[in-house]
Amino acid sequence: MKKSSDPRPTRSRGSLREQWRHAWHNCLQDLLLQPVATFLTVLVIAIALTLPGVCYLGWKNASLAADQWYPEPEITVYLQKTLTDPQAQAVADQLRQLPGASKLTYLSRADSLNEFRQWSGFSDALDMLNDNPLPAVAIIRPQGEFASEPGLSTLRDKLAAQQGVSEAKLDNTWLDRLTALTELVAQAALWMATLMLCAVFLIIGNSVRLNIFNRRDSIEVMKLIGATDGFILRPFLYGGALLGLAGGLLAWLLDSIIIWRLQLQVDKVMQVFGTSFTLRGPGLEEVLLLLIVSGMIGWCAAWLATVRHLREFAPK
Template sequence: MKTKSLRGGWREQWRYAWMSALKDMLRQPLATLLTIMVIAISLTLPSICYLVWKNVSQAAAQWYPTPQLTVYLDKSLDDNAAEAVINKIKTEDGVDKVNYLSRAEAMGEFRNWSGFGGALDMLEENPLPAVAIVTPKLTFQSTDTLTSLRDRIAATQGVDEVRMDDSWFSRLMALTGLVGQIAATIGILMVVAVFLVIGNSVRLSIFSRRDTINVMKLIGATDGFILRPFLNGGALLGFCGAVFSLILSQALVWKLAVGVKQVASVFGTTFTVQGLGWDEAVLLILIAAIIGWLAAWLATVQHLRRFTPE
């Protein structure tokens, strides 16, 4: 019976805390709505920056070809020696695929592409070296790993020169990284803004209920009992702000998707703007609720430490 009584007491306390938090929010609906919208806008800005980074990365993977290494073999190598060099290159860590063109095949490709067949027939010797096009593995397609792979292949005996076809890839990766850094910076600033907004809202709520808190203290209410409604209120503000932020973000994605689709059609391709996934949306809501809870806890604890019952 005692255990059931304790459980019932805790249940009643939690019910009181949530009902008190909801009543406090509904007591001033306009102020609560404005606070939620400020939180929503503060969360929407980093969300949009994250979506820009996400879609730029997707576009880079979709439209830009895989970076490759062009390996020119020494012209003094015969076919057997060239094949041995190619087999050695295939064993290098990070190499996914190697397309090999012998000197004769390279000459045939150049003849078909250039249209200088007559001029090439006048040459006594084939001036073109054997060529290998090396495609790196996905884990070796960053600038640093690709440079390391190029240097290792260039050090192979029988290799005359290695060229890295990654100039545009490097620029695109640098741009993508910059967008990611901007998104992270704005995200941190907006998290601080949400923390301050919720903390200030809870402080105002505490000030408006100081007489009630005074009575609770006089009749022996614990700090935890007094804290709980304000903590729940802070978490609710963060939760509601995150939900409104998701609605705003999705509305912007739908608006931009039409324009992006038209631009992509001009270039003869298709691209779908990606919004936040379910896992990302849940993560945003959890983070916002936790920030609200922490901001409310800090504001309430500071007030209770300075509070003296009258």
């Protein structure tokens, strides 16, 4: 005779499904019972998340614009004046073999004088000179890891140490300014995000706390009949996560609208300068990160608020 199967796993799965259904039902009921209050809470959360999002998108687009418009960094290497043209060419060929210096433009002493003559406007004065005062020059556009700090400074020092080189000059003033500006925007976005995430945490926690007090009588009844804290806690956790997710979705929508409106103004400015630039909105990975973070904040805020106040409720 076959043994009957144990019904406990089936009852357990059915019980979990029933608890899950009950939790979602209570969660949605609490949110829809006061639709105006729920919408205002979601709107405040969205605004709080939009502010750091706009700062981040500003930093992101500033970096993209810099990559598009700012020139590549250059290192100007002045060769010794005592070198003959063949010797200077040989030194330039040696410099080209260094890592990161393959993109090299060589100007002989005569080329340097002609270029200076063209843009300086002192052609007549230069004709009066007996000797060419300008050295041969090698202009290098660093490649790979040497195209940004600290590789730029390292490459400049290597070039300056080569035989036949008089001086290696790195004109990175624009790069320093750009780096300082982008770091400033990044720090502002970071601090803004930290403060706004704390605000979202407090907003969701306060909203859940109000729901707990509104349902105080039912919570005490559930405790009286033996409901576990986990069973009571679950609807509030779902509600907090839903508030966070809804706020994150609305924040993404607001960020996209702001970028779209700013693009119209950017297009007008770009027409004046005769160029074009397309603002980048939040990408898929960034949107997913926003939703995950906002949902986790909602869950954690709801858990903290609920656990704290459940301890104060005792069945009468």
